[in-house]
Amino acid sequence: MTKQAEGVAGRAARGRGRRPADEVRADVFRVVGEILLGEGIADLTFERVARLSGVSKTTLYKWWPSKGALALDGYFHAVEETLAFEDTGDIRADLLSQLRAFARVMTATPAGRVVTELIGQSQTDEDLAVAFRSLYSGERRRLAGERLRRAQEQGQIRDDVDVQVLVDQLWGAVYHRLLIPDEPVTDAFVTALVSNLIDGITPPSPTPPSR
Amino acid sequence: MTKQAEGVAGRAARGRGRRPADEVRADVFRVVGEILLGEGIADLTFERVARLSGVSKTTLYKWWPSKGALALDGYFHAVEETLAFEDTGDIRADLLSQLRAFARVMTATPAGRVVTELIGQSQTDEDLAVAFRSLYSGERRRLAGERLRRAQEQGQIRDDVDVQVLVDQLWGAVYHRLLIPDEPVTDAFVTALVSNLIDGITPPSPTPPSR
Numbered sequence: 001m002t003k004q005a006e007g008v009a010g011r012a013a014r015g016r017g018r019r020p021a022d023e024v025r026a027d028v029f030r031v032v033g034e035i036l037l038g039e040g041i042a043d044l045t046f047e048r049v050a051r052l053s054g055v056s057k058t059t060l061y062k063w064w065p066s067k068g069a070l071a072l073d074g075y076f077h078a079v080e081e082t083l084a085f086e087d088t089g090d091i092r093a094d095l096l097s098q099l100r101a102f103a104r105v106m107t108a109t110p111a112g113r114v115v116t117e118l119i120g121q122s123q124t125d126e127d128l129a130v131a132f133r134s135l136y137s138g139e140r141r142r143l144a145g146e147r148l149r150r151a152q153e154q155g156q157i158r159d160d161v162d163v164q165v166l167v168d169q170l171w172g173a174v175y176h177r178l179l180i181p182d183e184p185v186t187d188a189f190v191t192a193l194v195s196n197l198i199d200g201i202t203p204p205s206p207t208p209p210s211r
Numbered sequence: 212m213t214k215q216a217e218g219v220a221g222r223a224a225r226g227r228g229r230r231p232a233d234e235v236r237a238d239v240f241r242v243v244g245e246i247l248l249g250e251g252i253a254d255l256t257f258e259r260v261a262r263l264s265g266v267s268k269t270t271l272y273k274w275w276p277s278k279g280a281l282a283l284d285g286y287f288h289a290v291e292e293t294l295a296f297e298d299t300g301d302i303r304a305d306l307l308s309q310l311r312a313f314a315r316v317m318t319a320t321p322a323g324r325v326v327t328e329l330i331g332q333s334q335t336d337e338d339l340a341v342a343f344r345s346l347y348s349g350e351r352r353r354l355a356g357e358r359l360r361r362a363q364e365q366g367q368i369r370d371d372v373d374v375q376v377l378v379d380q381l382w383g384a385v386y387h388r389l390l391i392p393d394e395p396v397t398d399a400f401v402t403a404l405v406s407n408l409i410d411g412i413t414p415p416s417p418t419p420p421s422r
Contacts, residue, residue, distance in 0.1 A: 116334050119390055123331030129392075137391045161412045164394055165384070165403040172387025173379035179330055179390065180348045181340075183375055192376040200411025201372045 027053045028060065032074025040110040041117060044071055068118065068128040072135040075114060079105055085143060091151035092198050098147075099170060099190045106178055107185050116178050141167050169197060238264045239271065243285025251321040252328060255282055279329065279339040283346040286325060290316055296354060302362035303409050309358075310381060310401045317389055318396050327389050352378050380408060 031052040035044050044067065050057045064070035082101050086094045106112035122129035141164065148163035157163070170193050177185050242263040246255045255278065261268045275281035293312050297305045317323035333340035352375065359374035368374070381404050388396045 120331040120334030123327050123390065132391065133393055137393050141393055155414060157412050158414050161407065162399075162403055165400060165407060166412065168384035168387045168394075168400075169380045169404065169407060173376070173383045175387055175390070176379045176383025179334065179386070180343065182344055182348050182352055183379075188373075189376060189379075192373055193380065196372065196376060196380060197407055197412050199413075201368050201377065201408050202410075203366060203369050 024053075024055055024059070025063070028055055028063075028070075029074050029077040032070060033078025036071060036075050036114050037078055037105075037109045037111055041071055041114045046070070066127060066131065068121070068125070069131045069135060071114065071118065072131050075111070076136050076139065079111065083140070085147035087147065087150060089154065091148070091154075091156045092194060094147065095170065095194050096191065099174070099193065100187065102171065103174060103185050103187070103190050106174065112178055116175075119175070119179065140171070144171065166197065170194070235264075235266055235270070236274070239266055239274075239281075240285050240288040243281060244289025247282060247286050247325050248289055248316075248320045248322055252282055252325045257281070277338060277342065279332070279336070280342045280346060282325065282329065283342050286322070287347050287350065290322065294351070294354075296358035298358065298361060300365065302359070302365075302367045303405060305358065306381065306405050307402065310385070310404065311398065313382065314385060314396050314398075314401050317385065323389055327386075330386070330390065351382070355382065377408065381405070 028049060031049050032044065035048070035052075046057050046060050046067070049055070049070065050060055060070065064073060082105055083098065085098055088094055106115070118128065118132060122132045144167050145163050148157060148166055151157045152159060152161070152163065157166075173193055174185055174190070177183055177189070183189070239260060242260050243255065246259070246263075257268050257271050257278065260266070260281065261271055271281065275284060293316055294309065296309055299305055317326070329339065329343060333343045355378050356374050359368060359377055362368045363370060363372070363374065368377075384404055385396055385401070388394055388400070394400070
């Protein structure tokens with residue numbers, strides 16, 4: 001967006017007068033999401049978000065005390081729909097389509113860089129680490145856990161499997177390749193993540209001889 | 212180690228005169244390993260390593276152009292033996308014992324913090340990212356791949372499984388919990404990582420009725 005367009009958008013937003021908090025937050029999330037997915041975190045500033053959303057910097061700082069909190073909350077909402085968990089009743093198909101969407105966001109938009117930089121910075125910034133868990137990863141874990149537990153109830157995953165471990169072996173495995181890129185995140189990789197867990201990695205037991 | 216002890220160790224080392232490069236490097240690795248596993252990366256300085264190993268700072272900088280490179284090379288050698296891959300012929304047992312040793316180093320020594328900080332910093336420091344892959348993660352991947360391929364040759368892992376994906380679903384899953392600590396790295400977690408892959412997560416197929 002050009003500076004001029006930003007100015008117009010900002011004025012239009014301010015022109016609406018006092019709006020319900022939910023509407024204001026939705027505007028902020030939309031603006032933050034557009035910046036993060038379109039440009040990256042370097043271009044995210046309170047100044048610019050205030051101008052584009054028509055929300056005062058004071059209000060922004062009241063709701064999001066740091067750039068990290070603003071980025072994480074905005075990012076969560078920006079990808080919420082793309083990363084939604086379908087339930088077609090087939091856990092293999094549903095995991096595959098969700099993980100493909102996740103891999104696409106991570107590799108084909110600036111989101112991958114945004115998230116890996118936030119994870120990186122959170123190793124030495126405890127406030128950011130807390131914001132990351134409370135505004136992003138904890139909620140993503142909860143949503144994945146819900147879908148996996150439904151599969152468990154439907155008898156597609158064994159009862160004794162801790163579904164939170166699967167979160168680390170699916171999405172965590174993708175993060176591993178994003179953070180330490182020895183190997184690429186490809187479609188074959190995503191497919192293998194799912195089938196290694198659903199099929200197991202050992203050879204099929206020999207068929208008992210028919211008598 | 213006290214400053215005084217460090218001085219004595221340094222003088223003793225210098226007293227030996229010109230030593231073979233391998234021996235000098237081994238001394239440096241020992242010193243770097245002791246600092247990283249005992250204290251952490253904040254206490255690692257070229258100054259201190261030079262004093263403790265009796266190797267000149269000029270030589271240190273010639274071999275390791277940055278603190279990151281020195282830390283990664285030293286850390287790789289410090290944990291090489293602890294993280295060695297056994298081959299008892301039973302891949303489940305061997306993965307379990309290696310992953311337990313890995314989890315112990317990561318959670319019970321400052322190494323976990325050292326490695327997560329280096330991964331964190333490498334998100335915005337391209338030189339460190341290259342050093343991380345060439346001096347640490349690439350080689351760890353190669354060693355894990357070797358052991359897993361042997362299991363494949365012995366018929367314990369299916370031929371169509373890409374063993375590099377298993378690296379992400381085992382060690383990568385542990386790194387995920389270390390870097391984004393929503394959930395803890397426990398022994399139950401490590402055990403589940405291995406059994407989810409070896410047994411698969413789906414219920415056993417019903418036994419065909421005997422006729």
